[in-house]
Amino acid sequence: MPDLFEDYAAAQGRSAAFDEMFGRDHSVRAEYVQVAAALGELTLDDVTARADSMARTFLDRGVTFDFAGEERPFPLDIVPRVISSSDWDILERGVAQRVKALEAFLDDVYDRMNVVADGVVPRRLITSSAHFHRQVHGFRPAGGVRVHISGIDIVRDQEGTFRVLEDNVRVPSGVSYVLENRRAMAKGLPEAFGQQNVRHVEEYPRRLLSALRKTAPGGIEDPTVVVLTPGVFNSAYFEHTLLAGLMGVELVEGRDLVCRGNRVYMRTTAGERRVDVIYKRIDDEFLDPQQFRSDSVLGCPGIVNAARAGGVTIANAVGNGVADDKLVYTYVPDLIRYYLSEEPVIPNVDTFRLEDEAAREEVLDRLDELVVKPVDGSGGKGLVVGPDASREQLDALRARVLKDPRGWIAQPVLQLSTVPTMSGGRFSPRHVDLRPFAVNDGEDVWVLPGGLTRVALKEGSLIVNSSQGGGSKDTWVLADTPQEPEVPLPAPPEAPRERTHLWPIDVGVADDGGAEEQPEQQQ
């Protein structure tokens, strides 16, 4: 290994985490051999130059997230994260299984609540969830799907076992970075792709559009799909524009929409045009001032009633938040067994439910060694890592937990797996997680082969969120067999030129003899 990896073994030794590239004996794992060889050819200057140019490309292309009113590029590390095809098989099955179970759970929760009647979960677990919306109780959404798009966060523990960290079935974001990272890497580190079969990610927008169209209200031949964004100030606005662009659909804001007669229309230069499917990228609370926050100007009044009447499909469905509540998360393995009669493919992280008195006491005793999270937070908001917290923070946390035990869960501090990451002129291990994206069209759950790998850029840090100094890595899923491009241009038939003469035989000028081989140049 070249000097860029010089201190890696020592740094790896300092941590108990599972390293994805190197085994405990410092040998390169099989899936990383090609990447290691390509990186071995590079000098520090090369790596720096390429990293700089990738960062500049991101800024130029506007691949940014909005942080405190500023457009920032999401730093992309030059070392990809590689997943072998056997590992991917586990992830793919596990994610699909989980999405199906959550889908069934949501259908049940907003209908008869058999899951409560059968004693799998307590009723108050559901009714006390901040995202259980009675406004959407008692109807099945048009198209029959609630979790069109999901992002299930997965980590690897010290043994290398995949575990689900949390579910995101409301408005999961980050898929734009999956697409953009791949484009940047194809030009930034072409050597590493080499001759291995890295599975393509470019079909995601097409799959998404086809799933959205498939779940449109019945009886519509050519459904109109739109992406609903809160607007240019949203932190994920870039992603909204990218997805709308790649799907070739309109990106609308709430003020572009109008509801009438339980149908939704958008205002266009050619008059009002009916909208059949809304890919909703705003939070439920802001969607419909008639039903939720009446001060919201981001949404469109009447949209929930239109959905109830079956006049429009909203993806993801309103009220999904009850399924990614972190307390419900602790029951998901049971839900998988209950709805699917299967054992979970990917286990959860062990979690304490703080409503349970014995568990709460244990947690409060060990606050300084656990991670405590609010149940309805996302993006790492409100999360407290015990070992890193000060006395005052822990005392404040203790008071808050005692006040609202339903609002918190606790988990052991997990040593997330590490991948080499460029930092300070050399590669050193940094903790990563993984968010695979799944698209559900009602018949089948398709998991995008790849996903968003977020990396904590500070040594030892376990917080990977972009708003807290995280970066990302391109995520490569290796295929066993060579793959064809997803829609290849068909090879033309062997020798059609001699036989078919659809053109007039002679264009008229006789002196074009043999001019085809060399392009003409000035004489």
Add this chain to the structure above:
Amino acid sequence: MLSRIAESLFWIGRYIERADGTARILDVHLERLNQMPLRQQRQASRELLAIMGARPDTEDFGLPQLLHRMAYDTTNATSISGSLGAARENARRARETVSAAVWETLNTTWYGLSQHRKDVVGTFHFCQWALERTAMVRGSAESTMSHDESWHFLMLGRSLEQADMTARMLSTAETQGGGLSWVTMLRCAGAYESFLRTRGAAFDERYAAEFLLLDRLFPRSIVHSLSVAERTLQELDPSTQRVGFQSDARRIVGQVRSFLEFHEPEDLIHVLPEHTDRVQKAVAQASNSISRKYFSPAAEAAWVGENS
């Protein structure tokens, strides 16, 4: 205006579009070639070079040689560097006619040609740079040159070469060994977003080919380029006759354009090679006929170009 100047302008237009088209083709194919096993890579490199209208000059022609021939070879006007150099040479000879902005842009470009690393990553940057420079030339010509006769000759060269380049782009779909997806094909032409907005959900390779060949509004489509050429020829020679056309070029361009437009594209993919072949031939013929009519009624009167 002087025939000699008109000819220079015509060729500036052609070389600019050639550099642009070659950069686009190289950029997308490089990504694909780079991931192929060596033997396949060599085969595909040869095929790509053939589509660009050149023959391999060595036995062991592979990716590095292809990069040289398509990007960096200044001695040959089929490469990006060669085309940009030739465009600059022509501008130098017509310096009093082209605007200072155009001349300076071309001249700066020429001096920038050697500032690039010639490995795979460097070539990606080089292609990107070439696209930016050609866009700048077009932009400054558009805003600083009067739309008079000189402008028409520039446009004529540009539109004909654009039709030719798009035809070659479509021909690259024929290369063997791991085809190109339609997405890549559209990206290559810079048509991806336009296509998606036009076609919406109709994801199909047939539509992609149809778009690049027949779309009336997308500037780089063959039909659009040919229509521009046709209109420009008419501007240059507005005389009307009761029957037929005086200018051979107008007849050739019009014929190929209307054949494309009126052809029933039920099995477009199948007949695509024939279409692209015909377009390339017609462009060559039109170019010859323009040259005979406007530039060099007698061949020996022409100045000796850099091609000597």
